[in-house]
Amino acid sequence: MKITSVNNSLIEEILSLKETKMQKEKQSYIIEGIKMVNLALEKQVVETILVEKNLFEKYKHFLNVIEISDNVSKKLSDLKTNQGIFAVCKMQQKEDLDGNYLILDGIQDPGNLGTLIRSAFAFEFKNVICSNNCVSFYNPKVLRATQSNHFDLNLRNEDLSFFLDKLKQKNIIVVGTLLKEESNSLEKIKVNRIALILGNEGQGISKEISKKIDLNIKIKTNPDLESLNVAIAGSILMKDIYSMN
Template sequence: MIEKITSVKNSLILKALEYKTKKSQLEDKKYLIEGLNIVNEAIKNNVVDKIFVTKKFVNTFQNIDVIEISDNVAQKLSDLKNSQEVFAICNIVKKDFLDSNVLILDDVQDPGNLGTLIRSAFAFGFNNIICSESTVFLFNSKVLRAIQGNHFDLNIEYCDLEKRIVELKNEGYTIISTNLKEKNSIFDFESHDKIALILGNEGNGVSERVQKLAQKNVILKTSEKIDSLNVAIAGSIIMHDIFNVK
């Protein structure tokens, strides 16, 4: 028999709401997702703990236990004006480092930018994403909504960038950074087997302490009518260029 919840004060619902906060996500290694597509991706990746659905979606998942929730509970769980009516509590599972290019993010703050960069990294073969501890958290609801499950196929880490970059150098990676003072385009470089690309904060760019660890610097060549591009746009173009050079 399907369990039903109609109160927003139900203990399980209150716990699910906690999993929208970074504090509880880090403590319990769980997070909340919303939407049929991303929940299906979570099921495929065996990370689902519990699934909540409104009556409309009760028979959507075959051979999987679900908890039926009322519309008011669904709206409480949602960050959207209109709930998507399908939610899941997922386990945070650490993936192993993948044999692939690396995207390094130094203090990227906007959830939309992180979401775009993750999708582009997935598209262009940057299957490892290493974030500074000050970068917006992966399990922020806006980030999750933007990436729609792409993170399940990527290794995404939060750590001390300086230490990690030194490790990548020792592993044979060429460290490339965006730098407004440089005049090289990505095509000025030879193709390397292992590339780690550093992108920086929306307003300040790559920090000096991280910048000094780069072995090569790159800037996109653009029209003189524009000073700079948004980090997500610029990063996506550079990853595309590296992908095609290789």
């Protein structure tokens, strides 16, 4: 099968998977690039592969491989220059994994979410749980920023208030970063598992969720610095917690 029209119904359906609503409805999302597609094949989450002619021979032995023209490739891609390969992937349904939790309350910037996912992988925060008003895990910019590390983590959207109550029942300490509250040292944490909460770029952690925090911590910085980007702050805190263990 070869598709040469950008108005093809299948292409239009695949393009719709860039929208959060359709991702949730179809439980699928689109990725692009040789590295990411190859990793998705290893993880066995690929439903359909779309490739230009120069790569078709390499991938034709997989099921559901479609050859596409250059103009279709440009339509599917979010990049000025693309590698001519895309895949539709099914979302992985994972239960909670052993390890710490990164809890994200209202993160809106795709680059921030992608960076935090990558850092979560680096520092073994194996569960990344977002509030329902976060940017999608499967936003193309988020996926690029993750550098494919999203395949190895438990990524879920949850009602954070209810979810944090469940974590507390498991004796998991909820750690937050409230600027106006008294802060403590990370060294006070003497537990095996931690849930680190980070808030929205502009508003911080919501009032409802801030009430769930057991321990408030701060990062020591130059006193003349107003604030750190949430992705940088979160990465530093995850690294510090990882180093303690």
